[in-house]
Amino acid sequence: MQRITVVGIGADGWDGLAMESRRLVREAEVVMGGKRHLETVPWAWWQVRVEWPSPLAEALPGLLEEYEGKRIVVLASGDPFVAGIASTLVSIVGPDDVEVIPTVSSESLARARMRWSFEETSLVSLVGRDVRRLLPHLAPGRKLVVLSSDGGTPASVAALLVAQGYGETAMTVLNDLGGLAESRTESTAAGWKDRVSAELNVICLACVADASRRSATSSVPGLPDAAFGSGTTVAGRDARAAALARLAPAGGDLLWAVGPGAPSVAIEWLRSEPLASAVVAVVPEEVADVKESAADLGVPELRVVEGTGPEAFDGREAPDAVFVGSRAADAALLDALHDALRPGGRLVVHAVTVEDEAALVRRFGRHGGELVRIGVEEVVAGETATWTPRRTLVQWSVVR
Numbered sequence: 165m166q167r168i169t170v171v172g173i174g175a176d177g178w179d180g181l182a183m184e185s186r187r188l189v190r191e192a193e194v195v196m197g198g199k200r201h202l203e204t205v206p207w208a209w210w211q212v213r214v215e216w217p218s219p220l221a222e223a224l225p226g227l228l229e230e231y232e233g234k235r236i237v238v239l240a241s242g243d244p245f246v247a248g249i250a251s252t253l254v255s256i257v258g259p260d261d262v263e264v265i266p267t268v269s270s271e272s273l274a275r276a277r278m279r280w281s282f283e284e285t286s287l288v289s290l291v292g293r294d295v296r297r298l299l300p301h302l303a304p305g306r307k308l309v310v311l312s313s314d315g316g317t318p319a320s321v322a323a324l325l326v327a328q329g330y331g332e333t334a335m336t337v338l339n340d341l342g343g344l345a346e347s348r349t350e351s352t353a354a355g356w357k358d359r360v361s362a363e364l365n366v367i368c369l370a371c372v373a374d375a376s377r378r379s380a381t382s383s384v385p386g387l388p389d390a391a392f393g394s395g396t397t398v399a400g401r402d403a404r405a406a407a408l409a410r411l412a413p414a415g416g417d418l419l420w421a422v423g424p425g426a427p428s429v430a431i432e433w434l435r436s437e438p439l440a441s442a443v444v445a446v447v448p449e450e451v452a453d454v455k456e457s458a459a460d461l462g463v464p465e466l467r468v469v470e471g472t473g474p475e476a477f478d479g480r481e482a483p484d485a486v487f488v489g490s491r492a493a494d495a496a497l498l499d500a501l502h503d504a505l506r507p508g509g510r511l512v513v514h515a516v517t518v519e520d521e522a523a524l525v526r527r528f529g530r531h532g533g534e535l536v537r538i539g540v541e542e543v544v545a546g547e548t549a550t551w552t553p554r555r556t557l558v559q560w561s562v563v564r
Contacts, residue, residue, distance in 0.1 A: 175343030177204030197239030299462030399425030423489030533562030
């Protein structure tokens with residue numbers, strides 16, 4: 165297998181590289197990277213310079229194959245494992261064939277400029293991503309270091325914060341961080357308006373919520389039902405919280421979800437664990453609404469497919485968890501989804517009809533697991549406050 169060396173490079177370019185990194189770049193037969201990085205490295209007649217194509221992900225395997233056998237150096241920003249190219253290269257050629265020489269990351273420089281400790285900050289990357297990916301990370305008092313996609317990202321972030329009731333959040337944009345032209349701009353999100361940012365910038369946020377902020381900011385399962393779009397089928401917040409407790413999302417886990425309420429459960433699954441993934445099957449007329457609701461709640465990566473049966477998941481990686489909403493009487497569906505689970509995978513099924521409840525009781529008798537009945541009552545205000553019961557839910561969960 166070919167060996168690839170990834171060299172981290174800062175905004176100060178060639179001048180900021182250590183001697184060993186300079187040697188590796190000079191001795192390379194092929195140097196790959198973005199235009200900005202390539203322009204900082206002195207030209208060498210014996211080298212091939214390859215500027216990243218767009219889209220990169222599809223082209224990268226072919227590029228590596230084209231130059232197989234050559235000494236390849238890849239230039240990347242700062243620490244190449246912080247929202248960088250190193251992880252992609254490792255996934256293609258394997259960890260044993262990628263050597264990484266990092267320099268100081270933008271995150272480290274930003275925390276140093278802000279005097280923020282590692283323990284009190286969180287890193288969010290918006291590089292090439294929907295700005296709404298920021299939403300699950302918003303919380304009063306939280307400090308965020310946000311990696312920008314380009315010079316327009318700060319204005320987009322400011323607009324998003326204002327719309328979410330975080331207009332008083334303190335924004336500090338660090339332009340050309342670590343370079344000779346480094347500068348900073350400070351404002352509240354509400355006061356950002358027409359301020360201009362460099363193409364290379366990092367955003368530091370000290371989150372402040374106002375009284376009108378939307379409540380859909382916590383990553384803890386159980387968002388208000390109204391947080392979801394009107395076209396998205398919603399399991400009640402208490403039912404969702406109970407389902408997520410048993411689905412137990414963890415980093416790297418994949419969820420399949422189908423049936424009434426499945427989109428809301430899948431969205432909460434992704435909000436609870438940023439490193440998890442999910443596929444939800446819905447009828448064709450719901451696809452657009454579910455995608456919009458997922459993006460509005462900060463998880464645009466939710467995969468939405470058409471279908472109501474197990475065939476909707478054909479050809480996909482085996483799941484670590486499965487949620488089925490109000491389809492307990494569909495024996496063929498439950499058998500297929502249970503059998504698709506990885507060993508140790510979790511199946512959670514909800515029932516609200518007599519037929520579905522009876523089906524779950526029978527399955528519990530055969531397979532064991534956990535069978536619970538969830539009854540919720542809420543006070544309806546009026547001349548006289550009264551308790552009004554919601555429809556009782558039966559939940560069966562089992563580990564394969």
